[in-house]
Amino acid sequence: MPARTPLIAGNWKMNTLPAEAGALAAAAGEAAAAVFGRAEVCVCPPFTSLAAALAALQGAPAAVGAQDCHAEASGAHTGDTAAEMLAAMGCAYVIVGHSERRTDHGETDAAVRAKAAAARRAGLTAIICVGETLAEREAGATEAVVERQIRGSVPEGARAADTVIAYEPVWAIGTGKTASPADAQAVHAHIRAVLTETMSAAGEAAAVRILYGGSMKPDNAAGLLAEADIDGGLIGGASLDAGAFAAVIKAAGA
Numbered sequence: 049m050p051a052r053t054p055l056i057a058g059n060w061k062m063n064t065l066p067a068e069a070g071a072l073a074a075a076a077g078e079a080a081a082a083v084f085g086r087a088e089v090c091v092c093p094p095f096t097s098l099a100a101a102l103a104a105l106q107g108a109p110a111a112v113g114a115q116d117c118h119a120e121a122s123g124a125h126t127g128d129t130a131a132e133m134l135a136a137m138g139c140a141y142v143i144v145g146h147s148e149r150r151t152d153h154g155e156t157d158a159a160v161r162a163k164a165a166a167a168r169r170a171g172l173t174a175i176i177c178v179g180e181t182l183a184e185r186e187a188g189a190t191e192a193v194v195e196r197q198i199r200g201s202v203p204e205g206a207r208a209a210d211t212v213i214a215y216e217p218v219w220a221i222g223t224g225k226t227a228s229p230a231d232a233q234a235v236h237a238h239i240r241a242v243l244t245e246t247m248s249a250a251g252e253a254a255a256v257r258i259l260y261g262g263s264m265k266p267d268n269a270a271g272l273l274a275e276a277d278i279d280g281g282l283i284g285g286a287s288l289d290a291g292a293f294a295a296v297i298k299a300a301g302a
């Protein structure tokens with residue numbers, strides 16, 4: 049099993065004005081410095097706070113990501129943002145296919161795949177989100193749903209260097225309910241098995257980081273991160289609390 053450096057990514061969603069974003073980013077940068085070489089850190093503010101986060105993290109060992117991008121590099125798409133624009137600012141990551149975008153904006157697997165391909169074209173790493181709803185889990189369809197999303201959302205030719213997967217059970221997002229480490233590990237292992245089929249280059253699927261997301265916080269992070277195929281976390285609510293986010297980062301670097 050190749051060593052995969054854990055990645056802790058903060059998804060701030062539609063929160064933070066620039067001043068607060070700068071302060072939160074600076075705190076994340078300090079926490080990242082304390083685990084340098086053992087864990088990586090990324091914060092994903094809303095578009096309007098990207099510049100503040102980037103400025104606060106100048107010289108710090110933490111990256112900045114956006115929460116969405118358009119598939120095209122430019123054009124008549126009012127209100128959208130191209131991956132190239134994010135890369136030019138200094139972003140390193142972009143989240144694509146978060147369940148809130150799949151639900152709020154009707155994003156399909158094909159749309160998510162096009163966005164992930166755009167991220168790679170621009171030199172960004174895409175954090176591609178998948179996850180089942182409660183009804184799907186209760187119907188025993190978790191693995192089938194996640195497999196369909198992985199097959200449909202990960203672009204052809206994806207490599208570990210430009211792709212991170214986030215498994216986020218929809219019923220666990222923002223609810224305080226977390227998948228048990230064993231349940232999450234089972235889905236992560238299935239995702240990696242599917243990637244082993246779909247990522248053609250040898251060794252890529254084994255090197256891809258698969259993050260868990262959904263009410264991950266200081267008191268459950270260590271247990272989740274101890275699982276063999278859980279390579280970090282995509283943290284929503286707890287990433288808006290500097291102390292809680294630092295504690296999750298510390299757990300990843302332990």
Ligand code: PGA
Nearest residue numbers: 221222262263283284285
């Ligand atoms: P949560 O959000 O940690 O608040 O559950 C995770 C996410 O939606 O990325």
